[in-house]
Amino acid sequence: MTGSEQIGVTRDAGVSGLLRRVFDCPEDLADQILVRGRLRQYGARVTIVRRGENISTLYVVVDGRAHALVYSIEGQAVLLHEYRSGDLFGVMSSPYSAAHDADVVAIEDVNAFLLDGVVLALLAEQHSCIGLALLRFMVDRLQQTASRMYEHAALSAVGRVHAELLRQARECQDLTIRPSPVLADLALRVSTTRETASRAVNALERRGIIRRDGEMLVVVAPHRLEELVL
Numbered sequence: 001m002t003g004s005e006q007i008g009v010t011r012d013a014g015v016s017g018l019l020r021r022v023f024d025c026p027e028d029l030a031d032q033i034l035v036r037g038r039l040r041q042y043g044a045r046v047t048i049v050r051r052g053e054n055i056s057t058l059y060v061v062v063d064g065r066a067h068a069l070v071y072s073i074e075g076q077a078v079l080l081h082e083y084r085s086g087d088l089f090g091v092m093s094s095p096y097s098a099a100h101d102a103d104v105v106a107i108e109d110v111n112a113f114l115l116d117g118v119v120l121a122l123l124a125e126q127h128s129c130i131g132l133a134l135l136r137f138m139v140d141r142l143q144q145t146a147s148r149m150y151e152h153a154a155l156s157a158v159g160r161v162h163a164e165l166l167r168q169a170r171e172c173q174d175l176t177i178r179p180s181p182v183l184a185d186l187a188l189r190v191s192t193t194r195e196t197a198s199r200a201v202n203a204l205e206r207r208g209i210i211r212r213d214g215e216m217l218v219v220v221a222p223h224r225l226e227e228l229v230l
Helices: 013-023 027-036 117-126 128-154 157-170 183-189 194-206 222-227
Strands: 004-007 038-042 047-049 057-063 066-071 077-083 088-090 103-106 110-116 210-213 216-219
Touching (some): 013 128, 157 194, 157 222, 194 210
């Protein structure tokens, strides 16, 4: 794990505002959290945390994108979670060292705010909003995991590609994914091969269900796509 670190963070309006949103807390409490943690930068493709590594730190993604990955017996990467600005990983419920359950890899340059688990536990005891925020994140994470488990058990590989495209499109008001999904990334998200993802996307395009528009991918017929989630 490599990265440059800034310890003893002075007030940074951007990071303080992010912490305020993450923990749903007042500005003065966000500033207290800020000065008790540290900022760290990780370059693209750097492993931030390794599976099995004992950690006692909460990581808050300030900006950038990281993946939590595990690997099958055959060596295929399986995506557990994606972390973007405002997402948390690491120690959230115990101040003591715990083995992390996945590799966390920076997909692009990542800036993260790090807070020691003991400090986090103390703040959560003193301020109920922090404990409630951590609980919400853990519940959301469990729901996401349950949804992925269901899709892997109930859907074919092609059906999972369809479901992922529909999910990404519905996150946008105009059903337009910007930029167009990278096939290797799409395949990783649904635990299939790049070739399978490519065939599924090309078939949808031939049928007029999706349309490539420059660097964007438009879902033209979301109801037809939903019918193909099998």
